Amino acid sequence: MPQTPSNLENRDFLAMAKEALSIEAQAVSALGDRLGEAFEQAVQAILHCSGRVILIGVGKSGLIAKKIAATFASTGTPSFFVHATEASHGDLGMITQDDVVIALSNSGNTEELVAVLPAIARRGAKIVAMTGKLDSALARQADLVLDCGVAKEACPLNLAPTASTTAALALGDALAVVVLKARGFSEEDFALSHPGGSLGRKLLTHVSDVMRKGDRVPVVPPSASLSQAILEITKKGLGMTAIAGPDGKLQGVFTDGDLRRLIEQGLDLRGLLVSEVMNAAPKTISPDKLAVEAVRLMEVCHISQVVVTDEHHTIVGALNFHDLFEAKVV
Template sequence: MTSPANTSEQILAIARRTLEIEASAVTALGARLDGAFVSAVQMILDCRGRVVVSGMGKSGHIGSKIAASLASTGTPAFFVHPAEASHGDLGMITGDDVVIALSNSGESAELVAIVPLIKRRGAKLIGMTGNPASTLGREADLHLDASVATEACPHNLAPTASTTAALALGDALVVALLSARGFTAEDFARTHPGGSLGRRLLVHVRDLMHSGEALPVVPPTASLKEALLEMTRKGLGMTAVVDADGRLAGVFTDGDLRRCLDRGLDLQGSGIAELMTRNPFTVAQDALAAEAVRLMEERKINGVLAVDGEGRLVGALNMHDLLRAGVV
């Protein structure tokens, strides 16, 4: 019976050894990659149907993750439990599909039982095993070698290094496929609209900006008092100064007011045209909100005016708007 690890040193030593074994297992995969991997990528690229991933036990959990990663990066995929496949779910697999079957031993009974049925349907079969000479390794159209020298488990029993290697090999497939498809960050965001990445990549300035009656605007003839009242009403900490032709003449912000006070300017007798910042920085209304954040941070400003394709003022937004939208 193995002595239990009771001390901090023993616990950390076991953890480090586990990580070393698993890291070595993943590193060894790279040296074994060959034409079969390239052929597997091409087979999936040529697939007219979906990629169906299957596996039992721990391999099934890894397979489920691989299917999810494929689906979110441009390769339609789903997971089918091999035991359920024998009880009706095999009907989810068509002759246009590619099946990726995971089994470290290559002899998982539930998987081996459905191999002839998969082949009969005309689907292509990629086996990912730790034993090329296994039933699954022999019967697959393509075999990907995910073997490991040893498990991290001290008894060499619990799937540890082998599942890590299979997951890493699956990730290698996913990344190779998304690169081959030219899958972009914007494409990724479209499959993750509810996540922070989707918000950062898909939200545009026009989606967040204040416009119409909510847009703070005064003419160049306005007094400082009138400008401050407009800023207070609209609550953006700034107001645009727009001429009679609708052209942007300048902007006046809370920061401008503080600088005027520091310089001891005559605020009572000055008009906004004398105090505003001329030729203010603007962003296009069609720009991504994430780009607006980057530019605002570079210039150390908290608000920005948005213009249309002809340079006319159409909106305004500040950092609070971007924070609320989850872009920052």
């Protein structure tokens, strides 16, 4: 077990943390001054890649490579990670001549990685090196070399990969960001890769995906009594009922809010037809609209339910704010 220094309580932890952050920030900032033609050529290689962008590395560089691969994959560039050790035991079969291979090693002399470079080159894949040593074996065997070297590690012993891994990660992010901008990658494209996330739900979920259909939609004819309309509201639990003729076209809406207002007016509700007290110009929404548009409609118009109609004003569904909340688009 590591020994705890007796004067540990006297150490200035905040000062040490700030120093580490400063070292890492300087390492990332220095990358900008070293960007050049090789970076531009790497971007072009990725943009014109007909295969996949494959990240390869071992150890801490391998962990950074995994994250970079994930970033590429989530922003429109097919990408995955290959462990250099596993590559020499069969995983080289994942790499083809159509791929771009980005190899990460701070020293550039990582034995497991260097050992598979000739085999990758023989397959015809383009090799992009991300290394801190421009005179290393990795740099010599690569087609393109991106310098992500650092002056020193944030580790006080200058041993544990800290600033160097941060710099490599930042450089990988820069590559991915430039590529996604060059591709014209949009929020909608991002959502397609993230259907389970909040953005994906907002950009991919349509009204038709969350609306109530068929017998779950409360509907009564215009000849229905107010009592019958109230029973339909209660039975379907949507807080309102639509009023439609035999052709299924929407004629109006009656809500539980409308009922409360009638009671407040002291009207005799017996004998009233729902068509006499309905809202004849209700707000509606199309089934092909995004669900978030239904949210905005309800918020702007201060309503809790909306009828879904097609281009012929025929009722095809209905939903309320709770339906949208359950679909997690609110």
